[in-house]
Amino acid sequence: MNTEKMKLDELYPERDAASRRDLEVLANSISQFRAAVHHIASQGEPAQVAWQLEQARQRRRSVRRRLVLEWAMAAVTAIVLCAAAVVPTVNSHREHVAQLQAQRQAQILKQREADSALLDQVTSELSEAVPDSMQPLAEMGADHVSYQSTAGETEKNNGRN
Amino acid sequence: MEQTAASELTQLAREQAVLGLADFDEVVRLYRPRVFRFLLASLRDRDAAENLTQDCFLKAYMGREHFRGDSSLSTWLMKIAMNLVRDHLRSKRLRFWTKTRESALDPVDVSDWVPDGRSSPEAELVARTQVAHVWKTVSDLPAKQRSVFVLRFVEEMELKEIAELTGMNPSTVKTHLYRALAAVREGVGGKQ
Numbered sequence: 001m002n003t004e005k006m007k008l009d010e011l012y013p014e015r016d017a018a019s020r021r022d023l024e025v026l027a028n029s030i031s032q033f034r035a036a037v038h039h040i041a042s043q044g045e046p047a048q049v050a051w052q053l054e055q056a057r058q059r060r061r062s063v064r065r066r067l068v069l070e071w072a073m074a075a076v077t078a079i080v081l082c083a084a085a086v087v088p089t090v091n092s093h094r095e096h097v098a099q100l101q102a103q104r105q106a107q108i109l110k111q112r113e114a115d116s117a118l119l120d121q122v123t124s125e126l127s128e129a130v131p132d133s134m135q136p137l138a139e140m141g142a143d144h145v146s147y148q149s150t151a152g153e154t155e156k157n158n159g160r161n
Numbered sequence: 162m163e164q165t166a167a168s169e170l171t172q173l174a175r176e177q178a179v180l181g182l183a184d185f186d187e188v189v190r191l192y193r194p195r196v197f198r199f200l201l202a203s204l205r206d207r208d209a210a211e212n213l214t215q216d217c218f219l220k221a222y223m224g225r226e227h228f229r230g231d232s233s234l235s236t237w238l239m240k241i242a243m244n245l246v247r248d249h250l251r252s253k254r255l256r257f258w259t260k261t262r263e264s265a266l267d268p269v270d271v272s273d274w275v276p277d278g279r280s281s282p283e284a285e286l287v288a289r290t291q292v293a294h295v296w297k298t299v300s301d302l303p304a305k306q307r308s309v310f311v312l313r314f315v316e317e318m319e320l321k322e323i324a325e326l327t328g329m330n331p332s333t334v335k336t337h338l339y340r341a342l343a344a345v346r347e348g349v350g351g352k353q
Contacts, residue, residue, distance in 0.1 A: 022346070029291040029349045033299070034315050036292050041198040056219040059212065067252070 189218050196242050202311040203246045205300055213245045236326050298348030302341055310341040
């Protein structure tokens with residue numbers, strides 16, 4: 001314990017009584033700790049400490065083998081876990097894409113239906129019968145159209161000739 | 162003249178240290194307790210300490226041709242032990258899936274043994290509590306602080322020797338020791 005006090009005095013040059021008492025407790029604790037470690041270490045020591053080189057080598061080899069195996073196992077486990085995490089993600093992504101495509105196609109179909117309905121509406125509104133009061137104008141328009149088409153045909157024939 | 166004598170003495174010490182390795186059984190017999198104690202206090206695991214003690218001497222045996230006697234045999238072996246502790250802790254951290262070993266020493270078991278017979282049961286209880294507190298605090302210290310503390314207070318090595326062994330400069334060793342002591346002091350109930 002005195003050696004502990006000397007060692008501690010080097011580090012803690014404190015002089016007041018409280019600090020000294022405190023240091024004494026610390027020195028005492030460390031001294032007991034050292035004694036306990038020495039005792040525990042000596043307890044487990046085999047009676048004969050002959051140098052067993054081959055045994056040490058074998059142990060080292062087996063430790064290395066075990067280490068390699070442990071790492072391999074850990075790698076396999078990690079791969080399995082990753083795969084387990086990735087596969088559902090991929091599947092859900094695919095499902096999501098398919099769902100989006102179906103929605104888009106439904107939208108396109110709906111749009112087409114709406115367009116055709118609009119076209120039908122326009123066609124039906126445009127093909128309404130011309131009122132009696134507008135009949136002469138309609139005939140004029142028809143004459144004009146037939147004149148234009150006749151004139152066009154004549155020009156074409158002239159061109160051929 | 163004095164310089165020549167000193168260098169001759171150093172050379173002689175080196176030769177003796179190198180020659181000391183020739184009888185390896187004797188080396189193991191002499192230094193095994195110290196190496197084992199250091200490993201046990203550093204790792205708090207009896208099985209790991211025993212295995213690493215074997216590893217330490219195996220490494221020393223394999224590398225005995227590289228030993229030039231620049232440091233003492235004891236310092237060289239302790240350096241190997243320290244490196245083994247560092248590697249062991251690193252691999253333990255990486256192998257997080259490995260369960261905690263059952264051979265790990267519990268502070269309560271450690272305090273079951275108290276050095277000398279106490280005058281009263283109360284004094285014995287106080288001593289046990291103190292040992293348990295120190296053990297627990299030392300276990301929680303950062304690796305470098307723990308090594309320096311164990312080398313200084315369990316192995317009773319000089320600061321200079323610790324500096325040589327750890328490769329730190331003496332003032333760094335002192336700083337680590339001071340911090341470790343501050344933690345232990347707090348652990349046993351003293352003021353900071």
